[in-house]
Structure formats: C-alpha cells, structure tokens
Amino acid sequence: MLLASAGGNRVPVIAQLVQADEDTVRDVIHRFNEIGLACLDPRWAGGRPRLLSPDDGDFVVQTATTHPVTLGQPFTRWSIRKLAAYLRKVHGRVIRIGREALRCLLARRGVTFQRTKTWKESTDPERDAKLDRIEHVLERFPDRTFAFDEFGPPGIRPTGGSGWAERGRPDRLPATCHRTHGVTYFHGCYSVGDDSLWGVNRRRKGTANTLAALRSIRAARPDGAPVYVILDNLSARNGKKIRRWAHNNNVHLCFTPTNASWANPIEAHFGPLRQFTLANSNHPSHTVHTRAPHAYLHWRNANARHPDVLAAQRRERTRIRSEKGLR
Numbered sequence: 001m002l003l004a005s006a007g008g009n010r011v012p013v014i015a016q017l018v019q020a021d022e023d024t025v026r027d028v029i030h031r032f033n034e035i036g037l038a039c040l041d042p043r044w045a046g047g048r049p050r051l052l053s054p055d056d057g058d059f060v061v062q063t064a065t066t067h068p069v070t071l072g073q074p075f076t077r078w079s080i081r082k083l084a085a086y087l088r089k090v091h092g093r094v095i096r097i098g099r100e101a102l103r104c105l106l107a108r109r110g111v112t113f114q115r116t117k118t119w120k121e122s123t124d125p126e127r128d129a130k131l132d133r134i135e136h137v138l139e140r141f142p143d144r145t146f147a148f149d150e151f152g153p154p155g156i157r158p159t160g161g162s163g164w165a166e167r168g169r170p171d172r173l174p175a176t177c178h179r180t181h182g183v184t185y186f187h188g189c190y191s192v193g194d195d196s197l198w199g200v201n202r203r204r205k206g207t208a209n210t211l212a213a214l215r216s217i218r219a220a221r222p223d224g225a226p227v228y229v230i231l232d233n234l235s236a237r238n239g240k241k242i243r244r245w246a247h248n249n250n251v252h253l254c255f256t257p258t259n260a261s262w263a264n265p266i267e268a269h270f271g272p273l274r275q276f277t278l279a280n281s282n283h284p285s286h287t288v289h290t291r292a293p294h295a296y297l298h299w300r301n302a303n304a305r306h307p308d309v310l311a312a313q314r315r316e317r318t319r320i321r322s323e324k325g326l327r
Contacts, residue, residue: 001014001018001020001025001028001029002028002029002032004017004018005025005029011025011026011029051096051097052095052097052105056093056095057105057109059093059095060087060095060097060102060105060106061105061106061109061111063083063086063087063090064078064083064106064111065111068082068086071086073086080099080102080103081099083102084097084098084099084102087102120259120260121259122257122258122259122260123258123259124257124258124259124260126257127257127258127260130254130255130256130257130260130263131257131260131263133254134230134254134256134263135321137228137230137252137254138192138265138314139314139318141226141228142192142193142310142311142314143192143193143194144193144221144225144226144227144228145192145193145227145228145229145230146189146190146191146192146217146220146227146228146229146230147189147190147192147229147230147231147264147265147266148187148188148189148190148210148213148214148217148229148230148231148266149188149231149232149261149264149266149267149270150185150186150187150188150202150205151185151186151188151270151274152183152184152185152186153183153184153185154183154184154186154278154289155179155181155182155183156179156181156182156283156284156285156286156289157176157179158173158174158175158176158281158282159173159278159279159280159281159282160173160279160280161275161278161279161280161281162279162280163280171280173280173282174282181285181286182203182286184201184202184203184286184289184290185201185202185203185204185205185209186199186200186201186202186273186293187199187200187201187202187209187210187212187213188266188269188270188273189213189216189217189266190265190266190269191220192265193307193310194304194307195304195305195307195310196301196304197266197269197273197297197300197301198216198297198301199213199293199297201286201289201290201293205234205236206236207236207239207241207242209236210236210237210242211241211242211245214229214242214245214246214251217229217251218249218251224250225250226250226251226252227250227251227252228251228252228254229246229251229252229253229254230254230256230263230264230265230266231253231254231255231256231264232255232256232261232264233255233256233258237253237255238253238255272300273293273296273297276296277292277293277296278292
C-alpha cells in the first residue's frame with residue numbers, strides 16, 4: 001500500500017490492487033504519515049486486558065456455589081443475571097463481569113447447573129438389624145426371597161414423559177383438569193431368584209390386598225419350605241392378621257427400616273414400570289390402564305436376565321459392600 005501510494009496511485013486504485021477496503025488503505029497511509037515506518041509493526045496485543053484476577057475468579061466460583069439465602073439474598077438459587085448483579089454490588093469487592101463471561105468462567109471451573117437431589121436418613125432404632133437380615137436372606141436364600149410393595153396412586157389422566165421425535169416437534173398429549181375415574185394402586189411382587197415381576201391394580205391399600213399378595217407369593221413356592229418376603233413396615237403389613245397368617249404358612253417377613261425404602265429390591269423395578277407404561281400415556285379408563293402394566297410385565301419376564309448373570313451381580317455387590325463397608 002505504501003509503495004503504491006509513493007508511486008502516485010490514488011486510494012481506489014490501491015484498494016483494487018491489494019484487494020482491501022478503501023478505508024483500510026487510508027488508515028495505513030495516515031498512520032505512516034504520523035509515525036513513519038513504525039506503522040508496519042502495529043504491536044497488536046492478545047485482546048482486551050483481563051479485568052478479573054485469579055482471586056476474583058475464585059470468589060466468583062465460591063459465591064456461585066453458596067446458597068443465596070446464606071448471603072442475604074431473597075431467593076433459593078442463582079441465575080446468571082442475579083449472580084452478575086450481586087457480584088457488582090457485593091460489599092467490599094466490586095467485580096464487573098458480563099453474563100456470557102460469567103457463564104464461561106463457571107464452565108471452565110466445572111460448575112454446572114444441576115437438579116437438586118434429596119436424601120432420607122432412617123431414624124429406626126433397629127435399622128442395622130433389619131438391614132443385616134435383608135442382606136442375609138438376599139445372599140443365602142435368593143431363590144426363596146421375594147419383595148412386595150405398591151406404588152400409586154396413578155389416575156386416569158394424560159401423563160407426560162419423554163421419547164424420540166424430530167427436533168422442535170415433540171409428541172403432545174391433551175391436558176385435563178377433570179379426573180372422575182378415581183385412582184388405583186399397583187401391588188407388585190418380585191422374585192429375587194428368577195428376576196420375575198408380577199402384580200395387580202387395586203382400588204385401595206389395605207390388609208386384605210396385602211394378604212392376597214402374600215398368598216400369591218406363597219403359591220409361587222408351594223413346597224411348604226420357608227419363604228422370605230421383604231416389605232416396608234406400613235400398618236397394613238404388620239397387623240396381627242398378617243403376622244398370624246405368615247406364621248401359619250412358614251412365611252418370614254423382613255421389614256425394611258423406617259425411611260429406607262431403597263432396601264427393598266422391588267423399588268428398582270418400579271421406575272422402569274412407570275416409565276414404560278404410565279409416561280407418555282393417555283388411558284381412557286382403568287381397564288385400559290390395567291392392561292398396560294400387565295402387557296409390560298409379560299414382555300419383561302419373557303426377557304428376564306440369565307440366572308448366572310444375576311448370581312454374578314449378587315457376588316459383585318457383596319464384594320463391594322465388604323470392601324467399602326457400604327450398604
């Protein structure tokens with residue numbers, strides 16, 4: 001550009017010669033007239049100087065991972081906008097950072113937006129004894145151990161879920177505020193030894209329905225040998241009528257501790273049952289609603305895991321518990 005200008009060429013001709021914008025050519029010529037050949041080395045830097053020091057970055061991460069109420073803010077979680085506004089006004093320290101820069105900083109530090117998880121601690125005074133008994137029957141008598149529980153109450157209404165669809169075109173279900181069909185409860189029984197699951201829908205909970213489930217479990221092993229049933233300590237489970245029947249039929253009830261439903265093996269199988277029969281459904285009646293889990297259970301039991309695989313999984317869980325001391 002400078003040599004062409006020294007040769008007497010005009011700016012439009014130089015711009016066409018070097019395939020540049022005319023304003024760029026003028027800037028180069030003006031810069032040469034001001035500082036001479038030093039304009040050939042513009043000494044460009046790597047960008048705008050950093051406004052945040054490493055200490056400021058640590059403070060931002062510490063603030064983002066602190067509950068807002070602890071810092072006197074009237075909300076339960078941070079948004080990017082609220083966090084940036086708080087950092088600009090925090091007492092004794094002013095950090096000016098944009099929302100996008102703040103998002104990138106948190107991502108680099110491994111701080112992501114996650115769902116809150118819950119946990120329950122059992123207050124049962126016999127917690128360890130009950131858990132030890134459950135682990136004992138699962139390891140020693142898996143072929144004679146069953147689990148019983150129910151979930152509900154599912155009603156007759158469209159239930160959302162998730163599934164594969166074209167981008168921006170999800171499946172849609174109608175919404176309703178009228179639920180006139182009542183609710184039901186699924187009473188399920190799980191055989192630990194052969195990985196089979198069965199159950200029935202009932203209109204309500206109660207001792208009679210629990211007793212019917214226990215009878216179906218006893219019928220699964222009609223040889224009269226001991227049968228072990230893992231179930232929670234709901235009042236409909238441990239009444240005198242249930243205990244008397246269990247004693248007369250050689251059925252041993254293994255109750256889970258209070259607030260420790262995870263100790264019941266059937267709980268892990270209720271999740272898939274809900275996801276594949278209730279989610280994404282719009283059943284018109286309880287009759288249709290009942291057919292869905294039964295059809296799924298028929299498919300599931302026909303595709304049960306091989307007994308050798310189940311035995312290997314039980315051995316691995318036992319090894320992990322013995323090494324880590326964890327249940």
